[in-house]
Amino acid sequence: MIEVKNLYKSYRHKPVLNGIDMFVREPGVYAILGPNGTGKTTLLKIWMGLVRPDRGEVSIQGKSVLNDNAYRNQISYLPQIARFPDNLRVKELIRMTEYLRGNATRKNEMIELLGLTTYLSLSFRNLSGGTQQKVNLATCFMYDSPIVLLDEPTAGLDPVTLLRFKQFLQQEKERGKYIIITTHAMGLVEHLADQIFFLLEGRIHFQGTVQQLINQKNVNELEEAIALLLIHNQQTTEV
Ligand SMILES: Nc1ncnc2c1ncn2[C@@H]1O[C@H](COP(=O)(O)OP(=O)(O)O)[C@@H](O)[C@H]1O
Ligand SMILES: [Mg+2]
Numbered sequence: 192m193i194e195v196k197n198l199y200k201s202y203r204h205k206p207v208l209n210g211i212d213m214f215v216r217e218p219g220v221y222a223i224l225g226p227n228g229t230g231k232t233t234l235l236k237i238w239m240g241l242v243r244p245d246r247g248e249v250s251i252q253g254k255s256v257l258n259d260n261a262y263r264n265q266i267s268y269l270p271q272i273a274r275f276p277d278n279l280r281v282k283e284l285i286r287m288t289e290y291l292r293g294n295a296t297r298k299n300e301m302i303e304l305l306g307l308t309t310y311l312s313l314s315f316r317n318l319s320g321g322t323q324q325k326v327n328l329a330t331c332f333m334y335d336s337p338i339v340l341l342d343e344p345t346a347g348l349d350p351v352t353l354l355r356f357k358q359f360l361q362q363e364k365e366r367g368k369y370i371i372i373t374t375h376a377m378g379l380v381e382h383l384a385d386q387i388f389f390l391l392e393g394r395i396h397f398q399g400t401v402q403q404l405i406n407q408k409n410v411n412e413l414e415e416a417i418a419l420l421l422i423h424n425q426q427t428t429e430v
């Protein structure tokens with residue numbers, strides 16, 4: 192369904208992705224984890240055609256994303272940083288998105304889920320960071336796309352919204368979506384992720400389930416297992 196083969200990307204001779212291979216065959220939640228600056232956002236941007244790789248291939252339903260834009264209709268992408276024209280009101284941003292992407296079938300549902308009704312007439316720039324992120328989420332999920340790419344969707348969300356969002360993602364997973372997510376919210380990963388890809392220094396250092404990682408590292412929690420992955424790698428790079 193979604194395949195990444197031998198992907199390389201450098202920015203001005205600084206290597207970021209050094210040969211990434213990934214395969215997503217079944218619907219479900221796939222978490223791309225790793226420390227800051229390790230290339231998670233770059234990887235998602237390559238999938239969206241926003242950044243071109245130096246080498247390698249990304250294909251969705253057997254078609255390369257490098258030469259064709261049509262596949263993007265099947266994807267909803269949540270950028271890590273929402274850059275909207277910030278003088279526009281929330282309702283105008285939603286309208287602008289619809290103008291660009293077509294009618295949103297789940298607009299009212301998302302406005303309600305994210306508690307945005309009272310913010311619709313406010314300018315984006317006057318919203319708190321958390322509310323801006325809710326607008327970002329609403330414009331992403333108001334389309335019922337089979338593939339969803341989420342770059343740190345939980346950043347800045349309050350605990351109630353975070354809980355609602357987790358429940359919503361669970362429902363979306365049960366509806367058979369392909370959800371690719373980068374996040375530092377380990378609780379969400381433990382509850383929802385079917386597979387983890389752990390990215391470090393441009394390579395995938397672990398691929399498997401949360402339980403497989405916990406067993407492999409012989410610990411009780413995902414956070415501990417992730418910490419061990421990082422420490423182990425530091426030791427091996429220093430030797
Ligand atoms: N447009 C760019 N130009 C130059 N360097 C970039 C650019 N985008 C990202 N980088 C660098 O690439 C590395 C990976 O960034 P990013 O993909 O944002 O990582 P992550 O999402 O895992 O935090 C970082 O060192 C970052 O500074
Ligand atoms: Mg990022």
